[in-house]
Amino acid sequence: MPERTAIGVDVGGTFTKLALVGSQGRLLERAQMPTAPEAGPADFVRRVGALVDAFKGRAGARAIGLGLAGDVDSRRGCLRFTPNLPGWEGFDFKKAFSRKMKRPVVVENDANAAVWGAYVTELKRRPRNVIGVTLGTGVGGGLILEGRLYRGSTGSAGEIGHALVEPGGELCHCGARGCLEAYAGNYGIVRTARRLLKKDPRRGALLRRLCPDLDALDPKTLTLAAERGDAVAREVWRLTGRRLGIGLANLVLVLNPDVLLLLGGVSRAGRWLLDPVRRSLSDQPFQTSFKAASVRMAGNHDGGCVGAALLALDGPGSR
Amino acid sequence: MPERTAIGVDVGGTFTKLALVGSQGRLLERAQMPTAPEAGPADFVRRVGALVDAFKGRAGARAIGLGLAGDVDSRRGCLRFTPNLPGWEGFDFKKAFSRKMKRPVVVENDANAAVWGAYVTELKRRPRNVIGVTLGTGVGGGLILEGRLYRGSTGSAGEIGHALVEPGGELCHCGARGCLEAYAGNYGIVRTARRLLKKDPRRGALLRRLCPDLDALDPKTLTLAAERGDAVAREVWRLTGRRLGIGLANLVLVLNPDVLLLLGGVSRAGRWLLDPVRRSLSDQPFQTSFKAASVRMAGNHDGGCVGAALLALDGPGSR
Numbered sequence: 001m002p003e004r005t006a007i008g009v010d011v012g013g014t015f016t017k018l019a020l021v022g023s024q025g026r027l028l029e030r031a032q033m034p035t036a037p038e039a040g041p042a043d044f045v046r047r048v049g050a051l052v053d054a055f056k057g058r059a060g061a062r063a064i065g066l067g068l069a070g071d072v073d074s075r076r077g078c079l080r081f082t083p084n085l086p087g088w089e090g091f092d093f094k095k096a097f098s099r100k101m102k103r104p105v106v107v108e109n110d111a112n113a114a115v116w117g118a119y120v121t122e123l124k125r126r127p128r129n130v131i132g133v134t135l136g137t138g139v140g141g142g143l144i145l146e147g148r149l150y151r152g153s154t155g156s157a158g159e160i161g162h163a164l165v166e167p168g169g170e171l172c173h174c175g176a177r178g179c180l181e182a183y184a185g186n187y188g189i190v191r192t193a194r195r196l197l198k199k200d201p202r203r204g205a206l207l208r209r210l211c212p213d214l215d216a217l218d219p220k221t222l223t224l225a226a227e228r229g230d231a232v233a234r235e236v237w238r239l240t241g242r243r244l245g246i247g248l249a250n251l252v253l254v255l256n257p258d259v260l261l262l263l264g265g266v267s268r269a270g271r272w273l274l275d276p277v278r279r280s281l282s283d284q285p286f287q288t289s290f291k292a293a294s295v296r297m298a299g300n301h302d303g304g305c306v307g308a309a310l311l312a313l314d315g316p317g318s319r
Numbered sequence: 320m321p322e323r324t325a326i327g328v329d330v331g332g333t334f335t336k337l338a339l340v341g342s343q344g345r346l347l348e349r350a351q352m353p354t355a356p357e358a359g360p361a362d363f364v365r366r367v368g369a370l371v372d373a374f375k376g377r378a379g380a381r382a383i384g385l386g387l388a389g390d391v392d393s394r395r396g397c398l399r400f401t402p403n404l405p406g407w408e409g410f411d412f413k414k415a416f417s418r419k420m421k422r423p424v425v426v427e428n429d430a431n432a433a434v435w436g437a438y439v440t441e442l443k444r445r446p447r448n449v450i451g452v453t454l455g456t457g458v459g460g461g462l463i464l465e466g467r468l469y470r471g472s473t474g475s476a477g478e479i480g481h482a483l484v485e486p487g488g489e490l491c492h493c494g495a496r497g498c499l500e501a502y503a504g505n506y507g508i509v510r511t512a513r514r515l516l517k518k519d520p521r522r523g524a525l526l527r528r529l530c531p532d533l534d535a536l537d538p539k540t541l542t543l544a545a546e547r548g549d550a551v552a553r554e555v556w557r558l559t560g561r562r563l564g565i566g567l568a569n570l571v572l573v574l575n576p577d578v579l580l581l582l583g584g585v586s587r588a589g590r591w592l593l594d595p596v597r598r599s600l601s602d603q604p605f606q607t608s609f610k611a612a613s614v615r616m617a618g619n620h621d622g623g624c625v626g627a628a629l630l631a632l633d634g635p636g637s638r
Contacts, residue, residue, distance in 0.1 A: 071607050080607055129472050141573070145464060152575025153448050156608045163569040166486060174604040250482040250569060254460070256471025285493040288390050288399055289475045 006063045007052055007101075008117075008309030010110060010302075011035060011044075013069055013084030013137075018048065019302060020055050021309035025121040027302055029055045037084070041091040049100045063104045064097055065312030067113030067304050069138075074155045077107040083173065084138075106312040110134075110304055111158060115142025116149050116316070117307025118263055118298035127258035131251050132298075133160055133244075135266035138173065139181040143255070149316035161185065165246045183243035186266065190217050193236045204232030219266050226272045237272035244273070245280020249290075252281065256289045263298040270297070325382045326371055326420075327436075327628030329429060329621075330354060330363075332388055332403030332456075337367065338621060339374050340628035344440035346621055348374045356403070360410040368419045382423045383416055384631030386432030386623050388457075393474045396426040402492065403457075425631040429453075429623055430477060434461025435468050435635070436626025437582055437617035446577035450570050451617075452479055452563075454585035457492065458500040462574070468635035480504065484565045502562035505585065509536050512555045523551030538585050545591045556591035563592070564599020568609075571600065575608045582617040589616070 004023040009016060012035060020029040031051045035044065052058055070082025070089075077094025079085065097105040115132030123130065130144040139161030143150040151157055161181035162174055169178030170188060182188045194214055197204045207225040211217050225233035248260055266273065277295060284290045300306070323342040328335060331354060339348040350370045354363065371377055389401025389408075396413025398404065416424040427435075434451030442449065449463040458480030462469040470476055480500035481493055488497030489507060501507045513533055516523045526544040530536050544552035567579055585592065596614060603609045619625070 071605070081605075127472075143573070145469065146467075148465075150464065150574075152608070153446075153577045154575055154607050154611045156605070156611075157573065157575035159572040159575075159605055159608065162572050162605055164484070164565055167484070167565065176604050246483055246486065251573065253478040253481050254462070254476065254570065254573070255469075256473055256476035256478075258472045285495050286390070286400075286475070286478055286481055288473050289471070289478065292473045292475075 002060055004313060005057060005061050006065060006309040006313040007055070007058070007061045008065045008067070008113070008305035008307070008312070009048060010067045010113065010304030010308060011069060011085070012110065013037065016044075016048070017302065017305050018051050019305035019309065020057050020061060021306050023313060025117065025306045025310055027306065028057055030302065030305070031055070035085070037086060037088065041088045041093070042096065045093070045096045045100055052101070061103065063106065063312035064101055065106045065108065065113065065308030065310070066093055066097065067108050067110035067308040068093070069110045071156050072107060072109045074107055074151065077105065104312065106308070108308060108311055109140075109142075109155065109158070111140030112142040112149055112151070113307035113311060114263055114304040115144065115261065115307065116311055117303035117305070118261055118300060119144050120310055121300055121303070121306060122298050123259060123261070123296075129255065129257040130259045130261055131248075131255060131257045132261045132263055133248070135184060135262060135264040137186045139185050144317065145255070147317050149311070151316070160247065160251065163247055163250065165243050180243065180247040184240055184247070184266070186219055189219050189222065189236060189240050189266070192239055193217055193222055193232065196232045196235055200232070204230060206230035207233050219269060223269045223272060226269070234272060237269055238276045241273045241276025242280055245277045248277065249281055249284060252289050252293050253286060257293050260293055260295045261298055262295070263303060267297045321379055323632060324376060324380050325384060325628040325632040326374070326377070326380045327384050327386070327432070327624035327626065327631070328367055329386045329432065329623030329627060330388060330404070331429065332356065335363075335367070336621065336624050337370050338624035338628065339376050339380060340625050342632060344436065344625045344629055346625065347376055349621065349624070350374070354404070356405060356407065360407045360412070361415065364412070364415045364419055371420070380422065382425065382631035383420055384425045384427065384432065384627030384629070385412055385416065386427050386429035386627040387412070388429045390475050391426060391428045393426055393470065396424065423631065425627070427627060427630055428459075428461070428474070428477070430459030431461040431468055431470070432626035432630060433582055433623040434463065434580065434626065435630055436622035436624070437580055437619060438463050439629055440619055440622070440625060441617050442578060442580070442615075448574065448576040449578045449580055450567075450574060450576045451580045451582055452567070454503060454581060454583040456505045458504050463636065464574070466636050468630070470635070479566065479570065482566055482569065484562050499562065499566040503559055503566070503585070505538055508538050508541065508555060508559050508585070511558055512536055512541055512551065515551045515554055519551070523549060525549035526552050538588060542588045542591060545588070553591060556588055557595045560592045560595025561599055564596045567596065567614075568600055568603060571608050571612050572605060576612050579612055579614045580617055581614070582622060586616045
């Protein structure tokens with residue numbers, strides 16, 4: 001019997017990744033293209049179709065899963081609100097893709113898809129309750145509760161990045177102040193670094209040498225600088241980890257999970273980020289929940305495609 | 320056929336309430352006694368047994384449900400940690416009650432039981448996802464997700480009161496700073512009132528007349544003073560509601576519920592508390608989740624017994 005497969009599409013504001021995925025989450029074929037939001041969603045569907053046509057194993061794919069950045073209405077198969085794909089709101093992706101591809105289509109929030117993908121492929125023992133946090137330009141999240149993807153009442157659950165961690169704090173891309181994303185999103189991390197460099201340029205001399213143009217500063221460079229001993233870069237990760245720890249601690253108190261799973265580019269910062277996060281979590285009066293929750297980093301950076309494909313193939317899990 | 324009934328016991332630090340409860344949550348008989356934690360859990364079991372013996376309909380009760388204040392291990396039927404019932408940790412309530420009463424025993428956290436009771440008896444349409452917040456000396460919570468009581472991995476979920484709403488803020492009974500409870504628990508509310516009165520005694524003249532002894536100040540008096548137009552009392556509820564709103568907003572972003580249900584004595588403050596809470600929630604950039612969530616107050620102050628009995632009778636719900 002041939003392996004059951006599906007196509008997964010992970011749609012970000014800049015790039016879209018596609019993959020043909022097996023039933024256990026194995027990546028069989030992959031492709032990537034610019035999302036080009038300005039060309040509109042209909043053109044996007046056409047271009048995805050062309051790339052899928054280039055997959056050797058496309059004929060066997062039973063379904064298509066789409067992970068979209070924004071507030072997704074899974075039932076209607078469209079975006080309600082999306083800062084990163086302007087003008088795509090309300091477009092019926094379910095209808096457009098099912099017409100084009102003649103297969104069932106599942107439309108999901110991209111962070112939910114990525115967390116589901118990491119859950120299936122990286123947490124082999126399938127713990128019952130997992131909080132996934134996607135760290136990138138934005139900060140998102142996905143919740144696996146009782147072994148199922150939890151979507152909430154309108155499919156909008158998991159907006160971890162916009163939980164308040166500092167009333168009246170830093171400005172967030174969403175327009176509010178003090179959101180977790182304003183500290184742990186890429187732009188927040190870089191803002192912290194620029195501020196520390198301005199205050200004490202000599203402490204960050206190594207970082208300045210690695211990245212003379214501060215406009216080009218990114219988390220990757222900060223990780224490199226931290227590894228080489230730069231005091232400012234280490235301080236940036238310490239401050240970022242502390243804020244992230246506050247946000248995660250609140251989630252642990254409320255949801256009492258088995259695993260906190262960090263995904264995305266920033267998670268590459270490794271122990272520079274993880275150590276202060278773990279310190280925040282161990283320094284808590286209510287110990288039962290914190291002892292039960294382990295912090296893990298997901299290594300698979302194709303989790304978004306894989307999760308979207310698996311959701312299309314198997315649904316959101318089972319008890 | 321006689322109605323299916325169970326006995327519910329709601330164990331607080333000061334008082335214990337008992338009830339014989341019908342399958343739809345109807346209260347058939349009730350009793351109350353001092354908890355007297357210092358007399359120990361074995362004596363407590365004996366006294367509960369004596370009160371149950373006084374119930375006319377006791378013979379028909381099929382099960383016993385117990386709601387305990389603290390971190391409850393439902394599987395083992397004991398408390399892991401409890402600030403309000405010192406020395407009761409580790410005592411096997413399941414064994415003690417099932418020996419004494421010859422019936423199945425369910426042991427649950429008291430806030431979980433209270434939220435489940437309010438859910439069944441007050442939200443007739445049984446919305447799928449409900450966040451319940453118990454407002455009293457402490458601030459606790461219970462989560463109904465997908466129509467079931469969500470307990471988390473060790474049964475410790477719902478500790479909403481110890482989520483951080485103000486880093487480095489007011490001292491909480493748990494020992495940490497800036498927890499929601501430090502602002503929205505009875506002692507936090509009274510602390511806010513005393514501080515405002517000290518700063519500007521004349522603004523709170525009416526409140527002072529209602530309560531000349533500031534050591535006796537409580538939320539009930541603050542509600543009365545607010546209704547009569549006292550500026551300090553209204554300011555206290557405004558500040559309390561804003562903090563509570565921050566905590567609730569974070570939960571809405573993460574869990575995208577249908578209903579936020581406020582339970583307990585403080586919820587009697589009515590619109591003085593609810594208006595600022597609702598303002599906090601409407602003033603949010605991510606509107607889908609906030610539009611979907613309505614804020615309600617539970618009127619039934621026997622929810623704790625009722626919920627414990629229903630959990631013993633029917634289990635934690637179903638999809």
